[in-house]
Amino acid sequence: MKPAVFDYHSPADLEEALRLLDEFGYDAKIMSGGQSLIPMMNMRLARPQVIIDINNISELSYIQVTDSVIKIGGLTRHYQVEESKEIERVCPLLTEGMKLIGHSQIRSRGTIGGSIVHADPTAELPVMMTLLGAEFTLASPDGKRTVTTDEFFLTYLTTTIDMNEILVSIDIPIPSTRTGYAIDEFTLRKGDFAIVLAAASVTLSEDGTIASASLCLGGVDGVPVLLEEVTEGMIGQVPSTELIAESCEQIADLVEPEPDIHASSEYRKDLCITYAKRVLERAAERAALL
Ligand SMILES: Cc1cc2nc3c(=O)[nH]c(=O)nc-3n(C[C@H](O)[C@H](O)[C@H](O)COP(=O)(O)OP(=O)(O)OC[C@H]3O[C@@H](n4cnc5c(N)ncnc54)[C@H](O)[C@@H]3O)c2cc1C
Incomplete structure (x- = not known):
């Protein structure tokens, strides 16, 4: 074609x-x-x-890691983030998530800005950006503006970017210490877009209780869905399989995924619960090792 x-x-x-x-x-x-x-x-x-x-605009391709933020240029390729040792050190979620995007051929060419602007709700980057509280800087002939993921993603393949704007950079706050992360997804074949994907973070206090936790799902709505209702009840508690399982049961009432040729709404809900439990448990285990 x-x-x-x-x-x-x-x-x-x-x-x-x-x-x-x-x-x-x-x-x-x-x-x-x-x-x-x-x-x-x-x-x-x-x-x-x-x-x-825009492939010749080299000023849009960079990774900078400071004490508090990861800055990524809009034209930076997926593989550059995947292979960055600095990113792996401060935010291993990005390293893990990047490996789930398509195949190495796609990641050698695809860009961070392109994936975010494309805004596929089953894509890994929008979900990770939402979980991490990233901000996007958009440039136009009138200057620059910075938006949150909440302000940016509107619905399937639709964002608030104007027709005369370019996504030039992405700012990701560096998580506090003792934060564990995990991302996982259900695909029909390795490298396919996810049917459902889940990403989580868990931060532990000195006494081993949960100081904060976040859960974000993709493939259940037109935009990534941050489920604060699931994680807020976990704060102050010691992480356990039972606590996480109990918290995740309510997901069935919180999401209403559309059925399609790949999965019914009920099947997607079951996947959401399974994958949410999995990533929260893994994130808590990883936080405990830090
Ligand atoms: C076989 C295959 C499998 C794939 N599997 C996955 C997967 O599992 N997970 C996943 O997330 N993705 C997957 N992808 C998509 C891939 O990640 C793309 O790279 C990504 O969606 C778009 O990035 P891009 O740089 O190629 O953007 P492009 O295709 O060049 O552009 C996409 C859209 O964004 C706009 N755009 C691009 N960059 C900017 C910018 N800086 N500012 C403003 N607008 C911009 C374009 O105008 C266009 O509308 C797959 C693709 C293929 C072909």
Whole structure:
């Protein structure tokens, strides 16, 4: 299959990319890794008249780790995050989650910004960004603005990014010490998009009780779903299989996943509970080892 005819621009810097985006407006699409955009164009689900390829804008590709935050440029490839020893040291969730994205060929080309803007609710990055409380910086000819994941993700494949904006950087707060993380997912085949995915964090106090915990699910709604109702009752308690199992039972009443050709709503709910328990237990075990 081939895409519809389009004009191609390859700006050398961000300023030029923003000028082109402003000039062509809704007729244009940014291309970063092309791993989602090109298949959509080939299937004629997207027919941009102008492609603005940002792959030459090297200023958008970087990883910086400070004491309090991980900063990732929008054009940074999945594999660069997966292989970063600094990221593995301060936030191993990202290392673990990145390995679940497609196959190594996809991760060698796909970008962090592209996956976030594509906003597939079964994709790993939107779920991890939501769990971690990331913020996204969007640049336009008028300047920059920073948004939270709550403000950014609207529904399936839809975000609040404006047609003249580029996602230039992602800021992820570095978790406090004694925080364990886990991410896991149910797929039909290795490398497929998840039917359901779950990510969790558990922070332990000095006395071994839970100081804070978070759980985020993907594949159950149009956006990643943070389930504070499940984790808030765990605060102050000693983590155990029973506590986690009991807390997760309420998930059946909190999510209403749509059925599709892959799974019924009830089956997805069962998967949510199974995977939520699994990642919370694993996160608590890992926190106890720190
Ligand atoms: C076989 C296959 C399996 C896959 N499996 C998975 C999987 O298991 N999990 C998963 O999460 N993903 C999976 N993907 C998708 C992959 O992760 C993509 O890389 C990702 O969704 C999009 O990133 P990209 O850089 O390729 O973006 P592109 O395809 O270039 O762009 C995607 C969208 O984002 C816009 N865009 C891109 N970058 C920016 C930016 N910086 N600012 C503003 N807009 C931007 C584009 O205009 C387009 O609308 C798979 C893809 C394939 C082909």
